[in-house]
Each structure stands twice: as C-alpha cells, then as structure tokens.
Amino acid sequence: MSTKRKTILSIIGVVFSIALLGISSVLAEEKILNPAIAIVFTALSWVFVLIAVFYAAKIDYGTGVYECRKCGHLFKPTFKAYICGAHTLTTRHLKCPKCEEKSWCRRKTAK
Ligand SMILES: [Zn+2]
Known part of the structure; x- marks a missing residue:
C-alpha cells in the first residue's frame, strides 16, 4: 500500500x-x-x-524523516523522541544526531 x-x-x-x-x-x-x-x-x-x-x-x-534546521542533515528520530517531542503539523522539536543541536526539524516524506 x-x-x-x-x-x-x-x-x-x-x-x-x-x-x-x-x-x-x-x-x-x-x-x-x-x-x-x-x-x-x-x-x-x-x-x-x-x-x-x-x-x-x-x-x-x-513514513517520515526530519531535516535539521542547523545543518540540513536528514534523519529518523527514535520512536521515543518522536512521541515525546513537541510538534506542529509539519515540524518537530528534535535533537539532530549529526550536530547534536536541538531545533524545529521539518518533516519530509521518506522515499
Ligand atoms: Zn544538525
């Protein structure tokens, strides 16, 4: 599907x-x-x-991956971080695994 x-x-x-x-x-x-x-x-x-x-x-x-606002790295957060993170419809407050900065990451649909 x-x-x-x-x-x-x-x-x-x-x-x-x-x-x-x-x-x-x-x-x-x-x-x-x-x-x-x-x-x-x-x-x-x-x-x-x-x-x-x-x-x-x-x-x-x-189906989603998130783009770091600071370095542009695309990543998939842990399910726990996903559930617990503050969010809007298209963004989520997550810690980037690459630069380790917290930012409002934009959601992208995973290919
Ligand atoms: Zn980053």
Missing part, C-alpha cells in the same frame, strides 16, 4: 473513531441506550480512538 494511502486511511480511522465516540456520548446522554450498554459502547469507542491514534502515529513515524 502506498504511503499516501496509508496516511489517508489512518486519518479516516481517527476521524471515524472520534465520531463514534461522539455518537456514543450523545446516545448515553440522551438515555437512548441502556446505561450498561452505553458504558460498554463508550469504552469500546475509546479503545478505537486509541488504536486509531496509535496507528496514525506509527504510519506518520514510519
């Missing part, structure tokens, strides 16, 4: 699971569902959200 396709699928997964969580909250709130079923349904929705977010993060990690 292509990288783009995986990324799109993972985004759809996150959106869908959050929508499911929203629907289950409304159904529970409006007492449309039996409370016990509502709890199970909401818990399952949370599990789906976590799986979808984790999967999306894994796809994003697996």
Whole structure:
C-alpha cells in the first residue's frame, strides 16, 4: 500500500473513531441506550480512538524523516523522541544526531 494511502486511511480511522465516540456520548446522554450498554459502547469507542491514534502515529513515524534546521542533515528520530517531542503539523522539536543541536526539524516524506 502506498504511503499516501496509508496516511489517508489512518486519518479516516481517527476521524471515524472520534465520531463514534461522539455518537456514543450523545446516545448515553440522551438515555437512548441502556446505561450498561452505553458504558460498554463508550469504552469500546475509546479503545478505537486509541488504536486509531496509535496507528496514525506509527504510519506518520514510519513514513517520515526530519531535516535539521542547523545543518540540513536528514534523519529518523527514535520512536521515543518522536512521541515525546513537541510538534506542529509539519515540524518537530528534535535533537539532530549529526550536530547534536536541538531545533524545529521539518518533516519530509521518506522515499
Ligand atoms: Zn544538525
């Protein structure tokens, strides 16, 4: 499967699971569902959200490399650094393995 396709699928997964969580909250709130079923349904929705977010993060990690702002070196951070690093949509605050400087590294799609 292509990288783009995986990324799109993972985004759809996150959106869908959050929508499911929203629907289950409304159904529970409006007492449309039996409370016990509502709890199970909401818990399952949370599990789906976590799986979808984790999967999306894994796809994003697996398909991206980062460019150091200081020296231009392209590198792949450790999964821990990837998860823990402050980030925006296209940049992540990482330590470059070459010059050992921390900077807001721009994400590039790995070939
Ligand atoms: Zn560097």
